[in-house]
Amino acid sequence: DAKTTxxxxxxxxxxxxxxxxxxxxxxxxxDYIHWYRQLPSQGPEYVIHGLTSNVNNxxxxxxxxxxxxxxxxxxxxxxxxxxxxxxxxxxxxxxLVFGQGTRLTINP
Amino acid sequence: xTAVSQTxxxxxxxxxxxxxxxxxxxxxxxxxxxxxxDSKKFLKIMFSYNNKELIINETxxxxxxxxxxxxxxxxxxxxxxxxxxxxxYFCASSxxxxxxxxxxDGTRLSIL
Numbered sequence: 684d685a686k687t688t689x690x691x692x693x694x695x696x697x698x699x700x701x702x703x704x705x706x707x708x709x710x711x712x713x714d715y716i717h718w719y720r721q722l723p724s725q726g727p728e729y730v731i732h733g734l735t736s737n738v739n740n741x742x743x744x745x746x747x748x749x750x751x752x753x754x755x756x757x758x759x760x761x762x763x764x765x766x767x768x769x770x771x772x773x774x775x776x777x778x779l780v781f782g783q784g785t786r787l788t789i790n791p
Numbered sequence: 792x793t794a795v796s797q798t799x800x801x802x803x804x805x806x807x808x809x810x811x812x813x814x815x816x817x818x819x820x821x822x823x824x825x826x827x828x829d830s831k832k833f834l835k836i837m838f839s840y841n842n843k844e845l846i847i848n849e850t851x852x853x854x855x856x857x858x859x860x861x862x863x864x865x866x867x868x869x870x871x872x873x874x875x876x877x878x879x880y881f882c883a884s885s886x887x888x889x890x891x892x893x894x895x896d897g898t899r900l901s902i903l
Contacts, residue, residue, distance in 0.1 A: 715889045717891070717892075719892075719894075721832075724896075724897075725896060725897075726795075726881050726883070726894030726895050726896050726897050727834065727881070727883075727892075727894045728894070729891040729892060729893070732891060768832060770834060774888070774889045775889065776888070777846060777847050778847075779824070779836040779839065779847060780836075781833075781834040781835070781836075783831075783832070783833060784832055784833075784834075
């Protein structure tokens, strides 16, 4: 069964970069890697996704390992508003798996 | 303008009752989803519809029945509610499967 594994929690300081890891060793060739984040009492919010190449957008960067068995979400300069639970997800044909999420705390 | 809206936001009911949760999206997306998030914050897919057709149907008790009257709506009906059904249920939509999903704010279901 497809699965993603993330650390339960991470902590960082404001204005510093944050690297959030995800392991997905059972990934299939056509599975996309998605990242979402969730603030308290809200629905998850899309952050970024990719298939094989690294991706950048205004929110974050996604670094995908060459064998695609792991990925890292990079927040370049964390702010207090980035404190949330971050979910790594595999999405493919008839497959949708979310990890248990990493609770990110940002210290002022 | 809310992109994905769910009603009700809160639902408190007794064991054994039947209830429905409604979801509507105004993004013109073809694919819609229902997720269950338990107290430990695990997010688990339940169903996915593409243009009113069921494409993902995870191992969910048959007390749960999704209905998609058109591609902008995906409702969830639950029969004979049990204590273990207490959770937050999220609806989401995307242009097609594998594309970024937009989530609603969730429906918190509490079974007494």
